[in-house]
Amino acid sequence: MGLFDTICSIGSSIVSGVKSVCSAIGSACSSIGGAIASGIGTLAQKILELPVKPTIVDAIIGLVKAVAELLMDSPKDEKVEDLGAAMKQAEKKPEDFDSINDYIDYLREEIKKGNVKLGQSEGIELFSEKMMGVALLSEGLGEKYGMKPSAEFWGEMGKKVHDGKLEPKEVGSIIQKASQAEVQLDNVSNYLKGEEVKDNKKSEVSSVIIGGLKESNPSLSDLEIDKRFNELIKQ
Structure with missing residues (x-):
């Protein structure tokens, strides 16, 4: 059972699980503030709202992380939920930087310095941070290659990867x-x-x-x- 399956089992159905995670994402991104954080939150929510099985969402998470490693030299041992946690805890916001990728580098440095408390979240909160991290990496990829990968794109690619x-x-x-x-x-x-x-x-x-x-x-x-x-x- 993947983490998304576990989260969904908390509610009475998959729908209630998705709504709970989306609500947590929305609250976190509203707290961060700004159009960029809002866009990251919207992408994360749209991925969760795709008409796909939870195993496909897990495949999307793994896919975005793997592609970021290949195309943006993301650390292989990096946990996407750590980026989500850093977004919530870091003092600086996306708008404080000239680019999304500069912001991602800043978050990684804050994690490296120990300025971000990791491993504090569980359940819905943990999964919301994971999805925020995935959406942040997707935005970084889009910036680097001059395009904007959508939830629908990741959904179809995730299905193809899931199906081999x-x-x-x-x-x-x-x-x-x-x-x-x-x-x-x-x-x-x-x-x-x-x-x-x-x-x-x-x-x-x-x-x-x-x-x-x-x-x-x-x-x-x-x-x-x-x-x-x-x-x-x-x-």
Whole structure:
């Protein structure tokens, strides 16, 4: 059982569990204040409100952390909930910095200095901090690559990783390729779901996905990449 399953079991249903965590996230981000914290809280809440199983939410958490390690050199031993706790306890706020990633570096330094009390939260509070940390890393990725990964994007990528159709390194390469080609990440997830692609051609989106698969799997032949791509888009 994942942590999200455990949180949901606290309430009478999954819905009540999600509402409790979302409420905790909203309260924390309101206390931090500012548009950036509000945006982080909104993304965290939207991920939780996706129509997916709790195991997919756990997959999303692991995926965002793994991609941040690959693309932003996040420490491998970093716990995303520690970033969430740091957001709540740190004196400085996101608006005090020129960039989200500068703010993330500041939070890591505060943790390193021992200025953040870790391991104090349990249950709903702990999970809310975990989701805040995930959303913060997502915003950092978006800033670095000039795009904004949405809850829907992470939801679809998380499902594909959960089902063994994608690996985190492939998601990271797809994000890089999308940034280079100016293809919206929502169009990537929409394409994989067989839904409408807006503002980009379908061929551009498919090229980004295939390019990401190739770059992250240099030992695979074109035939093997095509097979992996076809499995990925299969509904």
